[in-house]
Every structure is written in structure tokens, then in C-alpha cells.
Amino acid sequence: MPSIFPGMDxxxxxxxIWPDFHNSLADEIRRMLNQQLPNDYFAQLExxxxxxxxxAKRIIAPDVAIIESGxxxxxxxxxxxxxxxxxxxxxxxxxxxxxxxxxxxVTITSVAIRNTQTANEVVTLIEILSPANKRSGADRDHYxxxxxxxxxxxxxxxxxxxxxxxxxRTWERSDIIDDYLDxxxxxxxxxxxxxxxxxxxxxxMHPISICExxxxxxxxxxxxxxxxxxxxxxxxxxxxxGGPYRRGAVDYSKxxxxxxxxxxxxxxxxxxxxxx
Numbered sequence: 001m002p003s004i005f006p007g008m009d010x011x012x013x014x015x016x017i018w019p020d021f022h023n024s025l026a027d028e029i030r031r032m033l034n035q036q037l038p039n040d041y042f043a044q045l046e047x048x049x050x051x052x053x054x055x056a057k058r059i060i061a062p063d064v065a066i067i068e069s070g071x072x073x074x075x076x077x078x079x080x081x082x083x084x085x086x087x088x089x090x091x092x093x094x095x096x097x098x099x100x101x102x103x104x105x106v107t108i109t110s111v112a113i114r115n116t117q118t119a120n121e122v123v124t125l126i127e128i129l130s131p132a133n134k135r136s137g138a139d140r141d142h143y144x145x146x147x148x149x150x151x152x153x154x155x156x157x158x159x160x161x162x163x164x165x166x167x168x169r170t171w172e173r174s175d176i177i178d179d180y181l182d183x184x185x186x187x188x189x190x191x192x193x194x195x196x197x198x199x200x201x202x203x204x205m206h207p208i209s210i211c212e213x214x215x216x217x218x219x220x221x222x223x224x225x226x227x228x229x230x231x232x233x234x235x236x237x238x239x240x241x242g243g244p245y246r247r248g249a250v251d252y253s254k255x256x257x258x259x260x261x262x263x264x265x266x267x268x269x270x271x272x273x274x275x276x
Contacts, residue, residue, distance in 0.1 A: 001246035004271055007213045007233065008163050008190055009240065010264075011256040015131050017249065018164075019106045022128055024239035026109040029126060032235055033113065033219065036228050040117050041221060045109045050132045050139045113221065123197075123221055124157040125150065134167025144170055157197045157220045161232070163190045165210075166258045171203075181207050190214075192232070198223040210264060 003009045012021045026045060033043035111126040127147070132139035147170060150156050160170065171193065181188045188207040192215065195203045206215045214232035221228065243249070252272070260268060 001241065002237065003240050003245070004252070006211065007208065008210060008236065009245070010165070010210060010258075010260060010268075011250045011252065012240075012245065013131075013164050013166070014250075014257045017245070018131060019108065020249075021239060021243060021245070022130060023107070023109045024243055025235060026111050026126075026128055028235040028238045029230065029232075030111050031238075032230060033111065033228065036230075037113065038221070038225075041113055041115055041123070043111055043113050046112045047107050047109050049105045050108050050130060113219070115222075122156050124159065124219060126159045126161065126219070128161045129164055129170065131164060131167065133170060134162075134164055136168075140168075140170070147171075151195055151200060155197045158193075158195045159217065159219065160193045162192070165189050181205075187211075192217055194218070194220065196220045196223075210260075211267060 012018060030043045030045055037043060108128075108130050110128065112122045113124040113126075114120040115123050130139075133143045134140065147158065147160075150158050162169070169191070181191075187209040189210040190208040192206040192208070193203050194205075194217065197220075204218070206217060208214060214236055216229050216231045216233075218227035219230050246252075255265060255268070259265075
């Protein structure tokens with residue numbers, strides 16, 4: 001079943017859904033590239049393990065208990081023959097929320113394009129960010145260090161696909177990037193960044209609004225070689241259609257997590273009302 005959204009589906013950003021979609025998207029990107037790459041190149045999946053701490057979707061309310069708390073004045077002196085009586089007051093404990101944390105390692109995949117003429121050297125790496133890459137912790141530190149080594153000491157081009165609204169960007173000059181995107185005046189819910197190995201002084205950017213289709217990006221190989229076009233929307237559609245998301249894995253009757261802002265929520269509601 002297709003997604004009801006024109007581009008990225010914000011419901012898939014939830015930590016308990018993302019790993020499945022992440023790996024499905026990487027698999028579709030690999031498949032599409034292998035249908036288009038020149039004969040000397042191939043694309044394959046590369047796996048890495050992340051701790052991937054995530055709050056469970058299930059919310060558990062504890063049983064209501066009764067405790068004794070303080071004293072209150074009993075009936076008036078007139079009602080009790082002039083004697084004031086203090087009685088214990090029973091108070092119900094407020095219902096709370098219990099969040100269970102799952103810290104089992106998860107396997108995350110990226111796509112590496114290799115050249116058969118140079119001992120299967122990686123010429124281009126396509127990384128899809130996970131929630132753990134965008135929040136403080138060991139997973140982010142490891143990812144940022146790995147990307148820094150690629151950008152400063154390798155001949156590998158890097159494409160980073162960020163389809164997550166929450167968290168911190170991973171590029172060292174992310175503050176400059178954010179300022180530049182703000183100057184453009186267009187919403188940047190998602191972002192694709194490409195650093196070509198022979199031109200590290202800058203990067204190609206695709207800022208993406210949640211309301212629009214995902215772009216067709218240029219996948220670089222080597223300098224002076226033709227780029228390979230990759231439709232992220234097509235890859236998304238194929239990953240989504242083959243997944244469990246409209247089969248009960250996602251509850252579309254409720255707002256997504258992370259929450260949308262007010263205007264985005266109105267847009268989502270309008271999509272639902274149109275019968276999608």
C-alpha cells in the first residue's frame with residue numbers, strides 16, 4: 001500500500017519503526033544503483049551495530065494505590081457533642097506513566113559503491129542517519145568520528161541522507177549550514193548533503209520540506225565521470241510498499257512521533273480528511 005504522504009512519511013521517524021524502514025530504504029537504494037552503475041562499479045550494503053536506545057512505544061500505568069496522608073478535621077463540635085475528632089484521610093496515588101527502555105543493539109545499513117578496477121575500493125558511501133546519530137551518546141560520537149575520517153583523509157565521496165526532523169546535524173559546520181538554509185526562507189525538515197572527494201571545500205545540499213516529494217540526487221563516482229541519478233522518492237515508495245507500515249505497524253489514527261508543528265498537523269489532518 002502506498003503512503004498517504006507525498007514525500008517522507010513522518011510516522012516512520014518513530015524510534016520503534018525507524019530501523020526497519022532505514023534498512024529497507026538502503027536495500028532499495030542498492031538495488032536501484034546496481035541497475036544503473038557503469039560496468040566497473042557495484043553497490044553493496046554495509047552493516048554497523050548501534051546501541052540504539054529507544055523508549056518503548058508501550059505505556060504502562062501503575063495500579064492505583066491508597067495511602068494515608070495527613071489528618072483532616074472531623075465533624076463539627078456541635079455534631080459530636082462538642083468533641084473535635086481527627087480522622088485519617090485516604091488519598092489515591094495519581095496515575096503515572098511508565099516508560100520501558102530497550103537497549104538491545106540494532107543493525108543499521110549503509111550503501112557503499114565500489115570500483116572493481118581498484119581492488120573494490122569504496123568510491124562513494126551513502127549514509128542514512130538514524131536517531132542515535134543525531135543525539136548525544138556513543139553512537140553519535142562513533143558516527144561523527146567515522147565521517148570526519150572520510151571527509152578529511154580519504155578519496156571517498158559521501159552522501160548523507162537525513163530524513164529525521166529531531167536531533168542535531170552531524171556536519172562540523174552545521175551552524176553555518178543552518179544559517180544558510182534559514183536565509184533561503186524555505187522549510188528544511190529533511191536534508192541531503194553530498195561531499196565530493198575532489199571538492200571538499202563545499203557540499204551539495206538538498207533541503208526538503210515535509211510537504212514535498214523527495215529529490216532526485218546526483219551520485220558522484222570519480223572526477224570527470226558522469227554522475228548517476230538516484231530518485232529518493234522512488235526508493236522510498238518501493239521500501240514503503242513492501243513494508244508493514246499500512247498493515248498495522250503504524251497507527252495512523254494518532255498524530256506521529258516526533259510531533260508535527262501546528263501548520264504541519266493541519267496539513268496532515270487535511271490529508272486524512274481527503275480520504276487517503
